[in-house]
Amino acid sequence: MDFADEAPKLLMLLYGLIAFAVVVGGLLVLLDVVPNWFARRREAALVAAAPVDAPAAAGPRPRRRSVANRPEGALALFFLLPTLLLLAIGLVVPAVRTTVLSFMDGNSDNWVGLANYRWMFAQDEILGILTNTLIWVVLVPLVATAIGLVYAVLVDRARFEAVAKALIFMPMAISFVGASIIWKFVYAYRSGEYDQIGLLNQVWVMVGGEPQQWLNNAPLNTLLLIVIMIWIQAGFAMVVLSAAIKAIPGDVVEAARLDGVNPWQMFWQITMPSIRPALIVVVVTVSIATLKVFDIVRTTTNGNFDTGVIANEMYNQAFRFGQTGQGSALAVFLFVLVIPIVIYQVRNLRKQREV
């Protein structure tokens, strides 16, 4: 490593930190100054309006009241300003623009109407990609949640619970790229006359099969990529569900036990209904993450051998093939798929806030 190459980067980091200090510090100072300024102006107005012989000691009292009653909109705006500005520039306006671009051609010069959407549903290749995405979104939440739930129940109150949970949860800390490399190594292939270096082929050979190029054979390869996502997400499901299981009141469990229910009934009639909200959260969260899966496909097969998914194809169209219109149409389609989840979540939120 050449330190001379690294110095400019560290300098950038320093600039970044200084910018952070200046922006946030400045904001806090500004927030301090602005209300004081308002207060002083109000005080001045009060003083001007008050009888001249009013004792000075009476000063603080009206001011105090005014602090409590002052309309606070202007102040709130200052608190919210950076967030709202960044959300507008970084998410809202771009999302609207993407929608507009999806009705234009590859260079965003001409309007093409719905051509990009027709292209999406006419091409066999893209239809295959949509099918793959569907398989992902059905399988990953289902299997990851099931495994997470079974494991959470199994290790609940076991002796090495903390360690056992950390082992399953660990993949959450690993990047999708890292996870893809880990699993690519498991799926590694060498032809039959050599020793295998991939675990899967080794096991396969041991049970009497011919070594396979697992990642090249559709449709199995999509399932093998799905395994990677399940491997990552099961830990998330396990942690959330385990917390929900622990939150079931002890006397409910005790009462059921006194009634003589067997473990199977206990699971379906006590545990499952109690953790229903947590189950929904897990399934929704994992589904959204799965819909947008990109890294795994890109790192393992780059969408070749019929493994493409929407997010991956969107990247390829927009950033590799320069087909901005088609890429945008795919992004919009992805957005349309999550709209029901958005509506459902917002309704839930409003219900919660009314209580």
Next chain:
Amino acid sequence: MTTTTPPALTGTQDVATPVTRAARVRRRLNNPFATGASILIAVLWTIPTFGLFVSSFRPEDEIKTTGWWTAFSSPQFTLDNYQEVLFGRSASSGQLAGYFINSLVITIPSVLFPLAFAALAAYALAWINFKGRDWIYIAVFALQIVPLQMALVPLLSFFSEGVSLGGIELMPAWNLDDQEKFVQVWFAHTCFALPVAVFLLHNFISQLPKDLMEAARVDGATHPKIFRSIVLPLIVPALAAFGIFQFLWVWNDLLVALIFAGGSSEVAPLTVRLAELAGTRANEWQRLTSGAFISIVVPLIVFLSLQRFFVRGLLAGGVKG
């Protein structure tokens, strides 16, 4: 599902001596099927990572010719792979040390900025009364779920071409070169992190005791003062939870980095470089294994040492995308 707790004991004896924790644990351990199943899952989940870890210390020709499980019968371990992949001079070797620094430079500001902005916004949404507060909160909440893909193309063109509306230039092009591109990566990560950050912190801040806030108001404290001297110290656990969440997200991200940093060695983070190596040098396992492990080790340390906070953050419910 397979909990075979013996049928509850009948009669008063059970009521008199409620089942203690220890008794439950014993019962659980008495069930070989449950124990076996959980061990099986744990092993299945750990083995792939373990194989990668072992392989990364094996000499190149060993990795390429024999399975890592044979390493224990004829142990041969070396640190050469790490030396090569981190500091090797040749273009094919990885040169990951530089990318490692890029990852750090990208991650630190990308955690700090959203943390500060979101804390301010969450406070305003929770404790300042103003018109339209609920609507803003719901909008921010809904933005969590909007796929990043919706923003990528236009945001990139904002940076490269600026913004103009009807011929009037609202923002000039940034025209960033080399290391300056870090700025646009920070910017993108900050924007994309804000909805989930505001949501998580709002969950926490809105649960602070109302009496505390009102007492402070009656004493004449202004909102900025309350925020700084009362709220900030109280929400440190929430800040830590989101900080870890965002750290892992940014460190592990590939998509945002690919688009806003590109592949150049001046800005691209570890993930981008690794994905590239996995694509172009798919059979150089000595580099891929050690490289992957280098990218994993930092989040793993952060995660293992601060797991408590991270789990709390997850449980508060983030649905980032």
